[in-house]
Amino acid sequence: MTLLRHTIGFLLWMGCTRYKTSAGAVCEDPPLIDFGEIVSGRLSGYKENDRVKYTCNHGYTLSGSQWITCSEKIWVPGPPQCLKRSCGSIPKVSNAQIEGRNKEMYEPGETVHYQCDSGFVIAGSPEIICREGNWSAPPSCEKEKPCDFPAIENGKLSQSLENYRNYYFPMMFGQYVDYHCTDGYQTPSGSTWFRIVCSAGGWSPEPKCLKKCHLPWLQNGFFQDSHKRVFTEGERVKYGCSADYDTEHEGGEITCTRDDWSPPPRCIRKNMTCEPPPEIAGGSIEGVKKSRYLPGESAHYQCWQGFEMMGPSTVMCHSSTWTELPQCKGRGGKCGPPPLIEHGELLSFRKNEYAQGTTLEYKCPSLYVLEGSTTITCANGQWTNPPVCLVACTASEEDMARNNIHLRWRVGTKLYSKSGDFIEFQCKKGYQKDPSSSPFRVQCVEGTIEYPHCKPAKNCTLDEQIMKENNIESQSQRQRVYLTGDIVFFECKHWWHTKVSAADRFRAECLDGVLQYPSCGSRFG
Template sequence: MTMLSLTTGFLLWMCCAIHKASAGAACEDPPLVEFGKIVSGVKSGYEENDRVQYTCNPGYALSGSEWVTCHGKVWMPGPPQCLEIPCGRIPAVANAVFEGRNKEKYEAGETIRYQCHEGFQVTGPPEIFCRRGNWSTPPFCEDVTCEPPPEIAGGKVQGIKKPRYLPGETAHYQCWQDFQMTGASTVTCQNGTWTELPQCKVNVLPGEGGKCGPPPDIENGDILSFPLPEYDQGQSVKYKCASFYILEGPEQITCTDGQWTNPPICLAACTASEEDMDRNNIELRWRGERKLYSTSGDFIEFDCKVGYVQDPASSPFRVQCMDGTLEYPRCKRGRNCILSEAEMKRNNIKLRWSRKRSNTYRSKETILFTCLFSYQEVSNPDDFEAQCKDGVINYPRCEWYFG
């Protein structure tokens, strides 16, 4: 037999072996899945009944079976899909409302647009979007209103001052008699601050250098002494605010080079209106507290009324009084709870007192439980005073013991 014949025979045998080996592979490689990968069962060739396992990338959820099996040269039941995880409730932004309907779940790609309240300016993109189960960073609403325009030495603000001024609003100054104004008499609120204030300088006559006229008036306050027509260099007066007002700034001002140093202002108190609280379905957090008046700077804590839960778009429930202004939080109607006899039996508990006419409890209502006879508490004692929370009751648990 020649060398050529041997070589030809070997090549034919190799071709047949390769053909048989390829014919023995029952399935082709399992298909790839977008946003996912195979984590188990990977081989160079797949035979009948071989299995592979899929998993999804973070932020994606598996739709379909995670395992597929080689059966009759086909992967059964077919590869799964990796779908983006939806997002939950939208994040609350203080001093803002959002456009659109409030939902429990938002699909991937959905967007929400915020709008700041009047007097607040948005910082950051006003829209957020849902991606892989998470919301993008929400914006911040910056307070760009102005506090009442400050008093100036030798003059005053015309008219009655408001607690807050919106951007673009103006205030007008006038000087006392025998004082002359330097600078513009009108100031404007811009980005939370006032434009440059004017000055009122006394018209000094020969031999009268350094004297001041009457001290400036302040709203909701007065000086503690009888005002004089003029004051010498270095003389001082003290101020006091009316009841429920807080003095901010120096209590005492001094006549210096013919002008008074800057006087203080009196910040207004806040009144927690029953009508406003009812409108927002809230009440004072501490039941025994009947303090409806709070001085500027104090904090007031609110809570939802029985039957209501916190609105996701609400402002914080701990509110600071700011010169007579309160920003009330808001609650929406909550879901009722239905008492489950099966859950009570499973946890070996019963109602502490005689049963109500109905097994329905409103959100925030308290349900008092106790153990069945021959059972003892396993849960924390506080858990036996359960509260209906927007349709959910966390039942305490008891276990049997040898009595």
């Protein structure tokens, strides 16, 4: 009836306004509305394009435009209405009654209190409130269940409860007991004693005794960003190592587990051993080469017949490198067989002896980069320095999947990069950069890539209340949940709204569960 009365009144006012203003150049005074008032505008004598603003009394919501404008002797759009923000009948809750008498309509701010029937316990707030025409979430009434004796691994109740468990248990809803953890364990709060209460779902919170881990002494290392010495099962801590030492496990992170720290922290000395001594032109190593040489171990060279040793014949392993290598010079300026290079080959047949001034050429296979001169020359019984073939890098799909990343720039299915090239990665959707990760712009170094790492991130769920308050909506009406890295395109909700935020804000990126919402305002104020 109220809506019909306002509609008829508005139509009559429209007709009268058109008639009264047909002879003049101004609009009549704007109409008054029930349960509201005009808060902005002139007192009288309205001219073309003058505007007035309406507001509603407390407990009422405005339906229609807040602003109206004098245009061609009438007010456009028509005046708004103030509708009461009341709530209808209360939500029904099984196995519950309300305090007081039920009504058909409830005023904004009114509350209703539920009570569960005998044998049932309440879950959630027992009170609901009428807000903006809607009820807050009602509780539920769950069947009351007794709580049996709690079995706590690595913990126990007081001795009297343990001894007379059949007398004290089961316990009913609301009753409580205290328990303590045995040596080496603690409650989730970090204390020795903890209280649990019998609730509808059993003991709350769930009684647990978690392993305590004390930070161990770490030889040649230290623990990072840690001011405490005792940790609880599931907690993690990072450690680092002093100079000349590396963490045994990549990342240097350990976790407190039921079996103490895993993996055990350990700093190991950096690799100080040497690869087998390299080949030299016109000579070779005496005896059989070993695969690795320890610091201080030595190797001996000998020159071939017709070649003369220049420099000490013995070399020593020191800090993963060999001392200066000797040279074997051919008599009469001649050179022996040219040096072999890994992954490369000569463009001519290999001979045992070459005249002074001879030049030979090397090449590298496809996807390898030749570093240095492609040619060597025999000069004074020695070959000039040969080139090196640098192996290409392969960005493995398996390694990228394991680190939750993919190539930032990719042409077709090419996953290969030459040594020295830079490769850029980025996180897959739904993941974000791990603070402990290596850089995402990586250089290929002799066939090796150090992969960065991304960790799982939170999704973004569109907040309907914020969107309503900001007068916006997403262009994709059906999609409500977005992964980190997804772009959400927003637009103003209605034609009478215009963008208030900068245009680029309407293209929002989901970042670890956070969305920056733009806003729109009324075109009429």
